[in-house]
Amino acid sequence: MAKETSEYLLEVKNLKKYFPIKGGFVSKTVGNVKAVDGVSFRIRRGSTMGLVGESGCGKSTVGRTILRLQDKTDGEVLYNGREVFSLSKQEMRQMRTKMQIIFQDPYSSLSPRLPVGEIIGEGVREHRLVPPGELDDYVTKIMRECGLQEFHKDRYPHEFSGGQRQRICIARALALNPEFILCDEPVSALDVSIQAQIINLLRDLQKQFGLTYLFISHDLSVVEHISDTVGVMYLGNMVEFSETEKIFEKPLHPYTVALFSAIPVPDPDYKMNRIVLQGSIPSPADPPGGCKFHTRCEKCMEVCEKVQPEFREVAPGHFCACHLYDGASPDTKR
16 A cells, blocks of 8 residues: 555654753753653544643643654654654655644744735745745635635734634645644634634635644543544543544543543533542653552552553554453443
8 A cells, every 4th residue: 555545644653752851060861751651643634633631741742743843752753654753854844844733822923023924925935835926826815715815914913813813823834735734722822702713714624625633622622523533641641542422422541531521511400520630640750650640540459550551442443541441341341
């Protein structure tokens, strides 16, 4: 099977990213912050994978490492079957047009000194994607695809609302004709009504251009709405992964169950069964042994304190890292 026709556009295998802790007079490395500690997943072409978890669990670090915005510590990132970190500088330059990112804060990610037309067209000109004489018309076309008007070209980012600024960020990413876009909490800084508009825009663009998304978010309702598959991270590890419908209908890992119990229900008569986790998240610089979640888990067993659970398929298409399902199906353990 040719690389270009593979079912999966992106494959991440046992990805690790450690940040060294320096100490002493000579800045000797005395430890590591294990921001990402062995994460694996795959994303099908033209689909959206949601990545959720508490703040500090390593979601954004996974995304930025995939794009090679920072070096990996270990593991593999395969894009169209090619290891991203083995590409030469010239090959990586060509790859940059295929892998784009939409940042969380649309204001700080836009240069205040450039007009919108220049912001969107800068990358197109740098990579020579269209002839110079066609650049202006190309930028206008991309802006219209993202709900912006032609007269917006000469305005600066501070003259726009938050939703419009995020549309500019989407247009900047779309202008390079990418295949894969990392959406790093793209709606968390926006009002709820504007969030819906941006989510619908992303879905429309995905259908129109065949885009593949990795959607990082805290908002589980948004993730459920836009994602085809969902991965749940805790303290640098993937603890559960499955199709969206399966994981929301029947979460398996105790952390996922607690996380999903916090999703608000738009019914005043509905009584929420909120699960409040005890204690605080351990430090990624000194994580507990065994299962990293055992210090906060109500179902903790003796084996959880000593042995790290394997991330494996416990039901068809449903992966989980929990000793509750060692040697048994999830139906017999719940």
